[in-house]
Structures are given as C-alpha cells and as structure tokens.
Amino acid sequence: MIGLVAATANGRRNATHLAEAWPDVRLYEGGPKEALRQAWMECDGIVAFLAVGAAVRLVAPLLVDKRSDPGVVCVDDAGRFAVALTGGHRETGGANTLAGRVADALGAEPIITTASDTLNVPALDSLGADLGFDIEEGSDLASVGAAMVSGERVNLVSDYRWPIGPLPENVGSTDEMAAPMILISDRTTNVPHPSVVYRPSSLIVGVGCSRGAECREILKFVRSSLSEAGLSEKSIAALASVDAKSDEAGLLEAALALNVPMRFHPAATLAEMGVPNPSEVVERAVGTPSVAEAAVVAEGADLIAEKRKSAMATVAVGRLPVRGRLFVVGLGPGDEALIPSLARDALARSELIVGLDQYVDRVRHLLRPGTQISTPPLGEEIKRAKLALDEARAGGSVALVSSGDAGVYAMASPALELAEDDVDVISIPGITASQASASLLGSPLGHDHASISLSDLLTPWAVIEARLEAAAAGDFVLTLYNPRSKGRDWQLGKAQEILLRHRPPETPVGVVREAYRPKQSVSITYLASMNPDDVDMLTTVIVGSSRTVVRAGRMVTPRGYEV
Ligand code: SAH
Secondary structure: EEEEEEOOOHHHHHHHHHHOOOOOOEEEOHHHHHHHHHHHHOOOEEEEOOOHHHHHHHHHHHOOOOOOOOEEEEEEEOOOOOEEEEOOOOOOOHHHHHHHHHHHOOOEEOOOOOOOOOOOOOHHHHHHHHHHOEEEOOHHHHHHHHHHHOOOOOEEEEEEOOOOOOOOOEEEEOOOOOOOOOEEEOOOOOOOOOOOEOOOOOOOEEEEOOOOHHHHHHHHHHHHHHHHEEHHHEEEEEEEHHHHHHHHHHHHHHHHHOOEEEEEOHHHHOOOOOOOOOOOOHHHOOOOOHHHHHHHHHHOEEEEEEEEEEOOOOEEEOOOOOOEEEEEEEEEEOOOHHHHHHHHHHHHOOEEEEEEEHHHHHHHHHHHOOOOOOOOOOOOOOHHHHHHHHHHHHOOEEEEEEOOOOOOOOOOHHHHHOOOOOOOOOOEEOOHHHHHHHHHHEOOOOEEEEEEEOOOOOOOOOHHHHHHHHHHOOEEEEEEEEEOOOOOOOHOOOHHHHHHHHOOOOOOEEEOOOOOOOOEEEEEEOOOOOOHHOOOOOOOEOOOOOOEEOOOOEOOOOOOOOO
C-alpha cells in the first residue's frame, strides 16, 4: 500500500488526485508528523507532500534499515518535482520507481539521485524518435525511466531488433511481458504497468476503392481491418494505392486524417506483384489484378493481413522489414574539440563501434553504457567493414569509425562497396588531415588543390607517379597523404624529384606531424630543401603551387584578389 501525507491545501489537492488515480493508496489525515509515523508502519511506499527539509526531519527518527523501510517520495507544494528521498532501490514501493509513478500522475519531474549512471542513459521520451517510433498513450515514461536509471531490471520486449542504440545492462531483451517493461511492437496487446509502449512506423496499408468512396467509410474500414488483425493504427507508415486513385478525395482525406503519407503506384507496377488474391474484375477496371495487396508488396512490405472488402473499399496490410543502421563516422585529426556533435550523437546511438584500437580509444568516453566495441587490427579493413555491415543488416545500429573524414582514404569506401540497399547508411563528415594541416600552416589550399596518397600498397607506383606528374603539370597545390613509412621510405623522395621538374626549388612545402594532437609539429620548408627523413606515417605534406608564398611565417596560396 502507498501512503499519502499532505500538510497544505495544494498538497492535499495533489494527494487527492493520486488517491483517485491509483488503487491501493491511503490518504493519512491529521498533522504530518503523526500521519507519517502511522503510514511508516502500514505502507510499502509513502508520498509526502512536504518540503524536503521538513520530510527529512520527520523521516529521520523512523529510519531503521533501507531494505525494509518504506520508500519515501517528497513532492513540492507546486507539484513540480517528485524527489526519491529514502528507500530508493527497494523492489516494491522503492522510492525511485514511486517517484516515477508520482511524476507520471502529476506531470512532475522525477528526481533520482541514487544512480551513478543517471547520465548517459537514453531518454525514454525520445527513444527511437529518429526511427519514427510513436509512444502509446498511457505509457508510464517516468516510472520506467526511473527504474532504468536506478539499475532495476527492465524488460525489453520487441518483435524485431531495431537500431535503437545501446541500452544499459539492466535493460534486457526477453519475451516475458513483465513490468517494468519497454515494448516495441505494432501489435495491440495488454501490457502490465509500468510499461512504455513504442509503436514503430512499420505498417503499410494497401487501399483500393470505388470512385466516390467516402473518407468515413475508408477510415472506418482501415481501422476495423487493423484492429481485427490486432495491429495498432499508430504504426501505420503509409497508405498505398494505384495511381488511378491519386485524385480520389475520400482516400486522400483518409490519409490526412490518419496523418500518414499516401503513396501511389502505376497499375503496370502493381500488376507485376505476386499476390494471394488477384481479381479479374479489378484487372478489367484498373489494369491490375490487385490494388490493395499489390500496393503493400510494391512498398517492400510483407503481407500480414490479406485483402478484405467493404462495400466501396479493399484493404490489405503489410509489415516493412526493419532497416538497420550504419553510421560512417570521421573523428577528425585528433583533438576532441574537432569531433563534430553529429559524430558524438552517432556514437552515442550506436550499439557497436568498429574501428582501429587507436581511434576507438579516442572516443570511449563518448559511448553509452552497454556499447560493444570491436577493433580488428590494421590490414583487416574488409573484415571491419563486413563486421559492421552484418550487425547493421541484423537490425543493429553500428558506427564504423575512421580518423579525419571516413570517406578520405578510410573505411567509408570499402563499407559502401559491400553494402546493399537493405541498410541505412548515415555518413558524418570529419575534418581531414589535409584541412587540419592546412589550417595550421596558414592558407595553402586557398586555390585549386589535389590530394595524392603515396602508399603503393593498394595502388601501383606507376599510377601514383602519373598522377603526381599530372597534378604538377596542372599547378595544383598538393596534399600528400601516407607520405612515408618504415617499409615505404623512397616514395616521398621520388615525388620530390618529380615535382621539382615542374616547380621552382623555392616552392613552399608544409610538413605537419600529428596535427591537433599533443605531439603536434608544424614546419614550413621548400621543395628543394625538404628532407624526407623528417617525414613519417603520422605526417601530412602540403606542396604549394607556383603561386604559393610564405607570408609572416604562414603558407598562403592567393585566390587572385588584388591585396
Ligand atoms: N581519413 C584520414 C586519412 C587517413 S590516411 C583523413 O581524412 O584525414 C592516413 C594518413 O593521413 C597519414 O599517413 C597521414 O598522412 C595523414 N594523417 C592522419 N591524421 C593526421 C594528423 N593528425 N596529422 C598529420 N597527418 C595525419
């Protein structure tokens, strides 16, 4: 039983509200001291409509053992906050969960101070929002949220795996419909409380109708078809039909009323879809043997409720396959401040991070509790790409990380070469070594420029040499990536030789090692005097064009303005 104790008119009003909203509560009348003492003996949990200070004084002499004392929640006079005061983690009547329930009922904010991991846990009110999840009315957001942050076991029940991102360890996948629970489903079922029910945007409703069919009839029929199939209207992703109906007022209005997009397909496309219930009558009328079922299939959905007919309409329902998510994330050159916030969001929303050890190490502190990490070593690029893709294909959300920009001599290309159209790929741009080095040198990329990697591990040296020649002849400023390593020690000298045939010996050259990292070094030299021994794999070399100058110690390639 939950005991309610109030001292003021506002407190009593809120207490009465709870007493009406909940079963098994008792409002303790009389002075707060006596009321609280009485409730302490009889209840598992107590909601005290008192200032925290007053509640602390009254509760203090009663405290015995946190495992057996009732959980106490304090609510301020304005009903804005529900503070879990003592007995936070207890299973029944625990103050953390109780604070959540109070917050749900009063529209207050739960204040939970016990959990060490209150930060970094996804907010339930926005979970899956980017996937189009809709929260079912009556969901107990605050109670389940409180259970989640206080480390209590929360059951995650989902028909499919969704790329919702990492969840803390106390949230476990199960088939057991037991509270506190997070349910992700387009099926209508009874849920225990407290639960949060998410409706994914997963259903396609195929609709055919006769000319002049009224919105009211279509809507009613769509709704009854869904409810008979045990499916939630909130999960409708779109209505679909044949394009001959694109001006059918009732149909357009129905989509508007349901607040979902209306999609049309040509009859010829629909005619090609394999469906269980084709009809010759329909074929004669619109040129395809099926509209409702075929439109579902044409949307890429699996038919889960075959065609039904009302007087003027036909309806069929399909479910879209879940699309997992691959984030391709560039982490910039090194400094944490150069990791864009989009990249931080992507990392926080990924259940699995795949990348080289040294890159993953840079972002471990940005990952959510429960995030998995995989770091196949250098040379296993294809393995890394496949690993990330497999997880995304299974409905997961994965981040494949690279330094700089992931699309520049990095993991985006191998991953996208392998990726089919069954996953969503989201690329987050990063600051490249070229950009980072250029900013440290001055403004060497102010006019046309090119990048060439001097690594001949994947590209034959003859090709690299031809590109060096062409870029030199074109008078491009040149960024040289992978300029030199222990096993590749002659390529930079050779490049220098080629460039010297096209550019004067005093052409400025910027040499940047470990840009935006603690051991950063930046120097400006000249094409003839550059010493390849000063360069290694952690270095980017920028060779100026014939116009590039050194001004006040900075490398500048003029844009051509009169200055
Ligand atoms: N995706 C990366 C490039 C990876 S190739 C990007 O967009 O920047 C690896 C090469 O990048 C290195 O050999 C070096 O030439 C250059 N590089 C990467 N990080 C660097 C840094 N912090 N400072 C200087 N050069 C860097």
